[in-house]
Amino acid sequence: QRLFYSASHEEIKTGATADIYFVKTMEILNHMGLARKEVVAEVFPRKSGIICGVEEVLNLLKDKDVEIYGLQEGESFSPKETIMRIKGPYEEFAIFETALLGILAHSSGWATAARECREAAGDKVMICFGARHVHPAVAPVMERAALIGGASNASCILAAKLLGKQPSGTVPHAAMLIAGDTISVARTYNEIMPPDSPRIILVDTFKDEVEESLAVAEALGRALEGIRLDTPSERGGVTKELVYEVRKRLDQKGYDYVKIFVSGGLTPDRIRELSEAGADAFGVGSYISGASPIDMTMDIKMVEGKPVAKRGRIPGIIENPRLKKLK
Amino acid sequence: QRLFYSASHEEIKTGATADIYFVKTMEILNHMGLARKEVVAEVFPRKSGIICGVEEVLNLLKDKDVEIYGLQEGESFSPKETIMRIKGPYEEFAIFETALLGILAHSSGWATAARECREAAGDKVMICFGARHVHPAVAPVMERAALIGGASNASCILAAKLLGKQPSGTVPHAAMLIAGDTISVARTYNEIMPPDSPRIILVDTFKDEVEESLAVAEALGRALEGIRLDTPSERGGVTKELVYEVRKRLDQKGYDYVKIFVSGGLTPDRIRELSEAGADAFGVGSYISGASPIDMTMDIKMVEGKPVAKRGRIPGIIENPRLKKLK
Amino acid sequence: QRLFYSASHEEIKTGATADIYFVKTMEILNHMGLARKEVVAEVFPRKSGIICGVEEVLNLLKDKDVEIYGLQEGESFSPKETIMRIKGPYEEFAIFETALLGILAHSSGWATAARECREAAGDKVMICFGARHVHPAVAPVMERAALIGGASNASCILAAKLLGKQPSGTVPHAAMLIAGDTISVARTYNEIMPPDSPRIILVDTFKDEVEESLAVAEALGRALEGIRLDTPSERGGVTKELVYEVRKRLDQKGYDYVKIFVSGGLTPDRIRELSEAGADAFGVGSYISGASPIDMTMDIKMVEGKPVAKRGRIPGIIENPRLKKLK
Amino acid sequence: QRLFYSASHEEIKTGATADIYFVKTMEILNHMGLARKEVVAEVFPRKSGIICGVEEVLNLLKDKDVEIYGLQEGESFSPKETIMRIKGPYEEFAIFETALLGILAHSSGWATAARECREAAGDKVMICFGARHVHPAVAPVMERAALIGGASNASCILAAKLLGKQPSGTVPHAAMLIAGDTISVARTYNEIMPPDSPRIILVDTFKDEVEESLAVAEALGRALEGIRLDTPSERGGVTKELVYEVRKRLDQKGYDYVKIFVSGGLTPDRIRELSEAGADAFGVGSYISGASPIDMTMDIKMVEGKPVAKRGRIPGIIENPRLKKLK
Amino acid sequence: QRLFYSASHEEIKTGATADIYFVKTMEILNHMGLARKEVVAEVFPRKSGIICGVEEVLNLLKDKDVEIYGLQEGESFSPKETIMRIKGPYEEFAIFETALLGILAHSSGWATAARECREAAGDKVMICFGARHVHPAVAPVMERAALIGGASNASCILAAKLLGKQPSGTVPHAAMLIAGDTISVARTYNEIMPPDSPRIILVDTFKDEVEESLAVAEALGRALEGIRLDTPSERGGVTKELVYEVRKRLDQKGYDYVKIFVSGGLTPDRIRELSEAGADAFGVGSYISGASPIDMTMDIKMVEGKPVAKRGRIPGIIENPRLKKLK
Amino acid sequence: QRLFYSASHEEIKTGATADIYFVKTMEILNHMGLARKEVVAEVFPRKSGIICGVEEVLNLLKDKDVEIYGLQEGESFSPKETIMRIKGPYEEFAIFETALLGILAHSSGWATAARECREAAGDKVMICFGARHVHPAVAPVMERAALIGGASNASCILAAKLLGKQPSGTVPHAAMLIAGDTISVARTYNEIMPPDSPRIILVDTFKDEVEESLAVAEALGRALEGIRLDTPSERGGVTKELVYEVRKRLDQKGYDYVKIFVSGGLTPDRIRELSEAGADAFGVGSYISGASPIDMTMDIKMVEGKPVAKRGRIPGIIENPRLKKLK
Numbered sequence A, B, C, D, E, F: 001q002r003l004f005y006s007a008s009h010e011e012i013k014t015g016a017t018a019d020i021y022f023v024k025t026m027e028i029l030n031h032m033g034l035a036r037k038e039v040v041a042e043v044f045p046r047k048s049g050i051i052c053g054v055e056e057v058l059n060l061l062k063d064k065d066v067e068i069y070g071l072q073e074g075e076s077f078s079p080k081e082t083i084m085r086i087k088g089p090y091e092e093f094a095i096f097e098t099a100l101l102g103i104l105a106h107s108s109g110w111a112t113a114a115r116e117c118r119e120a121a122g123d124k125v126m127i128c129f130g131a132r133h134v135h136p137a138v139a140p141v142m143e144r145a146a147l148i149g150g151a152s153n154a155s156c157i158l159a160a161k162l163l164g165k166q167p168s169g170t171v172p173h174a175a176m177l178i179a180g181d182t183i184s185v186a187r188t189y190n191e192i193m194p195p196d197s198p199r200i201i202l203v204d205t206f207k208d209e210v211e212e213s214l215a216v217a218e219a220l221g222r223a224l225e226g227i228r229l230d231t232p233s234e235r236g237g238v239t240k241e242l243v244y245e246v247r248k249r250l251d252q253k254g255y256d257y258v259k260i261f262v263s264g265g266l267t268p269d270r271i272r273e274l275s276e277a278g279a280d281a282f283g284v285g286s287y288i289s290g291a292s293p294i295d296m297t298m299d300i301k302m303v304e305g306k307p308v309a310k311r312g313r314i315p316g317i318i319e320n321p322r323l324k325k326l327k
């Protein structure tokens, strides 16, 4: 019995996730003897952004008899720019249109949001914490897109593994709540984690952030890499004044080596603001994971070497010198 | 070699998509001898909406030693309402928090958008055409959520199969472009499709919609179930005046049995407007598929029978008489 | 019996269209022995604009014993600038104030709107199609003002004749609707019109504009000067995407010599936008014809060589070096 | 030699003000043998308003072989409502479309604005002072439309004569400026005007309005019908406080029979405000005369008994039970 | 040597704070023999509000030969309503106009703001904490006005004394900062204050408000009357969520008798919001103390029994049946 | 018996206007033996502005054992900048916090508004007429602050005396209303005032401003220094057009030496506008007197040499090189 509604790799690869009308189309074209007409189709986005998902598209069409031209993962695109061109007998790729567009739309949406965060964070650490907002089947897809867009690391174990990284993360409020105390959790963390696992401790669970930050700093001494501020909105969230004060108060006690990691409802604007106030690293959740897909459209532009187009579009290929032959 | 970055059912079920910090948490709590403390955790949403994903959550925790209370698929919820409660030794479910929240957040976001479209469409047909905007791994998840929210049917083959439905769809512009003509495609469709497959023909590919509608109606006669208007934005999109005129002109020629199916950038407002002008059925794409997940939070509220909470939250269970015992 | 309420030239010239209070004023001043006092009166506008109507004003006062100074037809003016000065015994021109101000106000309003369209159209053809929005008695006045403001030509036969031009225009939807077909009208037009009458054919009556444009181009070949797009608002109006596509599709078929003439709700902003998208000529209707008159005020500023003014105005002449002696 | 660019009644009646394209249309249809096809054409407005100009339209087509159905002068209409229907051989009325639409558009625009002022003024006197803002050829047309819309009277001599009224008006600032004093003008006016000509004296030329009002009231005693406030914008215009104070101060001196007539930039809102403050009569200028024409469209809807329409319109007659047979 | 620039009671009483032009006026009128003309002057406000300062005005004119009519302390007034009328020889009160208007304007401004806070607070305690924002010379005047407007009490010692109240207040952050700890200050307060001095302790100086609230409640037990939340804006200020949580957490520990007193940037809107969330008392600062004076005007309306007025005002008394004879 | 609620200098100096909580604080600290701890307190403003009140603060603490550092009267400050620092045993100044902050807040608010008017007026005369809008006890404080901010002079007699100036002012409407005429008042003024008292006559009481200006100019000849325009809002207030016209009409009659003084609802924007139109001097009322105090906060930052701060503030002194030692 099936546990989840998500599609397996095999289902995707065999076209099971296609829209039914592509199947109907192929039946009709077969009946009319047109199924193997050579067509050229072009993909364009509705908005500007960062392309992502190209590798999966190539795998999707790996053993099909088509040529593929496209931008490369992480490149930027403009509205209506041709970002991919596919050439071959129509039946080779017709039923994959749904999957192909979905891969590009969803991943490009996430990568674009991550790029905005990266630009706000400059050279500082910026990690995607958004896995908890998307279906687990696409959590690694989303985190990969975030890395293509510019995230420093992923918090999802599978995503990190697939991308050859150590996953990144601290300890959530749950640990403190069960232990009943922040300091004992911090000490245990310090005791048992491997030396290369950075000691970053969440300080807003029970006490005022400044008080807890100083207590943790005292408890762990030089071993402490950073504290994490994740103040809930009910307490005003993480403000720039809070970051500034924590920085100053840590410095006054000699803990100037302790980094400040912030999270909670971050957006590019808030990243910029908190960075200026002294934050050293950023955990971004729903700004990346909740980004809408960037709608993609595939238009047939040539049939057997002749330009065609539906009303509203220009017949024939729209040249784009940035396209590379990918297959 | 792996084709896609999406997680398989096994990877989800074994916790591979967890955020790393839950693994670290368990290591610490184990070390402190606290891993099997009995906790009660509650899930609440940030915004109002329609719950979806409960079935997958139950499968995720099927063989774990926990009690689960929750709302039922398709029920509505308010901001900060407790929508699920889990009780059991913390190590039974700790590492599934990421997956569990992701399932609920993503599916509830889609279901909520579909519900809005359903309310706009009243008793008329409203179908989700959004598979092309999301990663194929979650296309069936999204379409299931749309059905929970109120969509009449799905266009994705796998989704329809899993939900025990016939997938729904017409024929895209591609068929007309390759055949070079709408009428011949319409005739072939009529000829070869099984009798119970509704004849709905797209009429905006080459000619003015009114001209093509009348030509198709003449070609297929009583066999024609409906025409589909999907006018591109470059030609002003599908306006209420267009729907009204097509209706009137069909009626004047005696084709009052021909239904008008509309698609292209539909939103609840546009559904309402076009419905009033005479549209009979609606194909909704990115309004549903591009809906942002509804962020969910899981808070630990009891530990070994004692109320706890982090700063900003109220310790102890928040009663909700609408919760049912689900496991 | 009188057919229309409009005033004849004789009625205007003899003061029949004066406001009654100027007649009363003269009776009083006569009784007081002041009717032939020498006065200087100045005219100023409430807003900036383009002056028009000066020639008619000079005709109005042709045989009166007054000196007139003023700006010249088509010059621009600022708010409250003195644009005309009249000097002479008051009874010479008192009762003509109503007519004089009306001539300047109405014509300057139209000329100013036409100037804005001209600036938007640059060197391209811009024709006034507004006669259908104003009373026929002033249609030639309005079209003359449009030409002073910068229109290339007029569509009203009388206006063109009075201005020594060939009137300009294509063929309206009516011809196509009666003939039942665009191509046969186009062929007849081509057959019977004199060689110097440009072949411009309206293409949005029955079919999609692109389809009809290509059909007309094929039918008339090198004889075709241009097509006219006048898409109704019910079909989204003439958009920049439509102009761009028609241009591209004509070019692809070798009809790059065919011009694109646009009309329908044009404003300076829309002219600019459509011009950029490829439109070659513009037919402007209500933007010009519906322009409000620019209110003019005539103030008496000197009486028998002594500065006077009512409250709120400065006594005496307000010098303006741009004024020329006109009479 | 011609003095003005306005068209004479004969020019209008013989079609000289037609747009050239109707002439071309008739040449083509003649050539195709279609000129006498029986058509039904309908006229509709773009906005709601008050119809005016019907009498002139009937005169325009008096000796043509057509039937005419329409609303009656002064009735209200809605956007896109059929307000006139013409039936007959097309060549009977084709070239009169420009004039017919212009008559209706321009007069309906003015009548609609006047109706708004009438509704604001309730039962009080409201007079059109707008002749000075329009070309003298249409000043009587405009004033007639104002009366249809609800104005009490006209200030233009010819308009009043054609409509069988005594023209209405006071004496302008010019008389006072030449006489150098308000009181002597008032006395002369009183002395020489026929008994039925109401004594209304303008009081803002030289002195504060209150001071001058009381002085005029003292000079003319019971003979004084009213004073007129026309304060220039440089002195704050006519405010509701000024009207209220003038009323109170006149009453305090026993001049409660003296009416307050106001003018200067009046709009429906200002009429309402000043009426409430005590004003008894209103002179409205550019709000009426500067009203834009209400664009009218004529569509051919039947040809030889068969419904037709261009794209965007519904073929066939659009029934309107409010239409009466006018010819 | 003078310490402050504020005026003493004697200086006010002898007219030393008058505007110089009243002195000049009296010199002129004396010279003209008009100084003892009997005049009636009326005072009206520019905006609506609550009258305050009447008692001081009566003291100001106590030994002058004038009659005074007026509204009574705390009554509401409308814009331009007559709120005070003074009758007598002009030299009796001329030089007191500046002081009289200033007393009414300033006090009425403060009373009006306090009334808005009172309406927001309903029956709950609302205390003025605004003395620190105004010059100490008027701090008691301001606090008296706040009480007239509806404040429960004053924090300024002198104001309370003059009004026959016990001044109200807790202990500021300064005490905690010097003692280095909140609990020891709370214990000392409890120990040394008289029994009828309510124990209200400020809890946001060093620690999270919830933590400190519970600690104080434990330390003082049943003696504790309330805690005060005054969270600085740098920590998000006092939010409704914070009030709600403090209430719930106090209740959960059995401290449901402990009241919640809030302060810091309160406005009527915030009072309403925090009251709904559970706050029991409100300390309002700059909303009351920073309220602008309500400008007052005194117009001479009768001279020797004859109505007079300057331009813009109506001569004679403006009756107001709400006026009482005060002197 | 007390006439007014304002505090005397002695009451202020002895701490009678303190908030009660400072008294309680001292009782507690005394009991704890902490009353003479050496503290450093800093004052900062919430908004930018101009400091005023420093002299009174020094007098307030003249005989206390504290060091004081601060900005100097009239200097500008930024939000949160340290503008004053006090060092000494806490009991030396604790109870003066309320008075000290009130002095600075209120005077700085007034001085800041006056500075804005000064910047608008450039080098022209700008006088504070605001005494009538504040309590007479603080009228001289307010006028002093206005002078610090940039006013040219004060109208309040006491303020002028304390500041070593001749108070400035013309004659109010009252004099004209009692005398029944402007010219006789003007003549008397001219006759009896000392030669160095400038002859400035108010001209809007009874007649149009232009008429009265010319009459006054004729009556006083070269003795006339200026006329004052104070037109009430009921007559449109003082507009730039009025100033311009008065200037022109005075000049035309040879009175170009007569200055134009304006008053009535002036703001920096209106000062700029009227100055450009020709006004020579400005009387500003409620813009200065109605300015809200600029809230000031005093924070304890050092106790016995150790940095402290409440939550939200940084412990220790915040250096400001602009501070000077004042005591």
Ligand SMILES: [Zn+2]
Binding pocket: A173, A204, A230, A231, A232
């Ligand atoms: Zn947190």
Ligand SMILES: [Zn+2]
Binding pocket: A133, A265, A285, A286, B295
């Ligand atoms: Zn989130």
Ligand SMILES: [Zn+2]
Binding pocket: B173, B204, B230, B231, B232
């Ligand atoms: Zn389409």
Ligand SMILES: [Zn+2]
Binding pocket: A295, B133, B265, B285, B286
């Ligand atoms: Zn879409």
Ligand SMILES: [Zn+2]
Binding pocket: C173, C204, C205, C230, C231, C232
């Ligand atoms: Zn058209």
Ligand SMILES: [Zn+2]
Binding pocket: C133, C265, C285, C286, D295
């Ligand atoms: Zn038009």
Ligand SMILES: [Zn+2]
Binding pocket: D173, D204, D230, D231, D232
């Ligand atoms: Zn006037």
Ligand SMILES: [Zn+2]
Binding pocket: C295, D133, D265, D285, D286
């Ligand atoms: Zn006007």
Ligand SMILES: [Zn+2]
Binding pocket: E173, E204, E205, E229, E230, E231, E232
């Ligand atoms: Zn505080």
Ligand SMILES: [Zn+2]
Binding pocket: E133, E265, E285, E286, F295
């Ligand atoms: Zn405050």
Ligand SMILES: [Zn+2]
Binding pocket: F173, F204, F205, F230, F231, F232
């Ligand atoms: Zn005044």
Ligand SMILES: [Zn+2]
Binding pocket: E295, F133, F265, F285, F286
């Ligand atoms: Zn004022």
